[in-house]
Amino acid sequence: MLRPAELDARLQPIFDRARQPMPPDLQARLLEIPARQAVATLWWTRRLLPLAAALGLLAVAATAGGRIADFLRHLLGGRIAGAISEGTYRLYSLVMEQWAPWQEALPLAYAAPMFMVFAAAALAALWLSYQPGISRLPAPIPAA
Amino acid sequence: MAAASDAEILTLYRGGQVEAAFRLLVAAHGEKVYNIALFTLNDENLAADASQEVFIKVYRNLSRFKGDASLSTWLYRIAKNVCFDLLKKRHPERLEEDQERQLASPAPGPEAETIQDWEHRRLRDAVAALPEVQRMAVNLYYFQQYSYEEIAEVMDQPLGTIKSHLHRGKSALAAALPEREK
Numbered sequence: 499m500l501r502p503a504e505l506d507a508r509l510q511p512i513f514d515r516a517r518q519p520m521p522p523d524l525q526a527r528l529l530e531i532p533a534r535q536a537v538a539t540l541w542w543t544r545r546l547l548p549l550a551a552a553l554g555l556l557a558v559a560a561t562a563g564g565r566i567a568d569f570l571r572h573l574l575g576g577r578i579a580g581a582i583s584e585g586t587y588r589l590y591s592l593v594m595e596q597w598a599p600w601q602e603a604l605p606l607a608y609a610a611p612m613f614m615v616f617a618a619a620a621l622a623a624l625w626l627s628y629q630p631g632i633s634r635l636p637a638p639i640p641a642a
Numbered sequence: 643m644a645a646a647s648d649a650e651i652l653t654l655y656r657g658g659q660v661e662a663a664f665r666l667l668v669a670a671h672g673e674k675v676y677n678i679a680l681f682t683l684n685d686e687n688l689a690a691d692a693s694q695e696v697f698i699k700v701y702r703n704l705s706r707f708k709g710d711a712s713l714s715t716w717l718y719r720i721a722k723n724v725c726f727d728l729l730k731k732r733h734p735e736r737l738e739e740d741q742e743r744q745l746a747s748p749a750p751g752p753e754a755e756t757i758q759d760w761e762h763r764r765l766r767d768a769v770a771a772l773p774e775v776q777r778m779a780v781n782l783y784y785f786q787q788y789s790y791e792e793i794a795e796v797m798d799q800p801l802g803t804i805k806s807h808l809h810r811g812k813s814a815l816a817a818a819l820p821e822r823e824k
Binding site for chain 1: 660661664665668672673676677680681686690693694697698701702761762765766784785809812813815816819
């Protein structure tokens with residue numbers, strides 16, 4: 499049985515000779531990491547913009563929908579219309595629980611223009627995110 | 643250029659010179675990480691992917707590095723985890739294919755391969771035949787010249803276990819190497 503020192507004396511030179519230089523393309527890829535990670539963060543931020551706009555849109559749509567549901571409930575009263583309006587109304591109530599102050603401040607007359615503003619913002623954000631040079635920024639480096 | 647020390651790299655990083663710090667980190671550890679990955683995974687492409695993954699993780703988490711261990715110990719612990727994850731994910735069929743390819747292709751003659759290439763291939767095959775933990779311990783020992791204690795820290799295993807793994811790994815390598823190396 500060889501002693502550890504003897505094993506090292508035998509193996510270390512072989513490992514030293516076997517050491518491979520890093521491939522040049524890998525070195526370039528590694529050095530690009532800070533820049534690419536910064537771009538990846540920006541990329542995800544830009545992807546989140548439409549999501550934020552869509553959530554705003556949902557809130558306003560639920561508000562307007564709730565008002566319409568109220569109207570349907572009074573006007574129709576049938577079972578199907580009732581079920582539809584009930585579902586919409588629940589969503590409306592959920593949103594309003596969170597945004598109670600808005601309920602007073604947002605009469606139906608303002609709901610439609612607000613809805614349109616949010617819709618326009620969402621569309622603009624979506625359009626922006628698909629513009630060359632913005633969304634086509636290099637994607638994050640794929641995981642190994 | 644002499645490799646930058648951990649302290650120099652961290653000083654630059656904490657001073658806001660992130661890219662410069664990262665450049666020094668790659669210069670100091672890139673080749674060693676690549677070689678450890680190459681000899682652990684026994685595949686150039688996987689080793690390149692693993693090295694990239696290691697440095698992405700290091701870049702993302704460097705701000706959270708607290709200095710409980712040395713920077714390089716932390717980095718090689720990430721490298722160990724990435725390599726072991728890749729070995730786990732690697733499809734068993736792929737491993738079989740690799741083994742079949744090795745058996746099917748006889749070693750090229752001396753005219754087609756330099757002695758250094760031959761040694762390199764032989765060593766890689768011998769290291770690849772070791773169990774995973776022995777393989778990583780041996781690679782850290784010879785490529786990074788880590789002490790047993792440092793390897794135990796990177797591998798998160800007791801010192802006695804590491805000593806045993808290293809002794810078995812080294813003995814297996816010595817036995818697998820050609821007679822003229824003995």
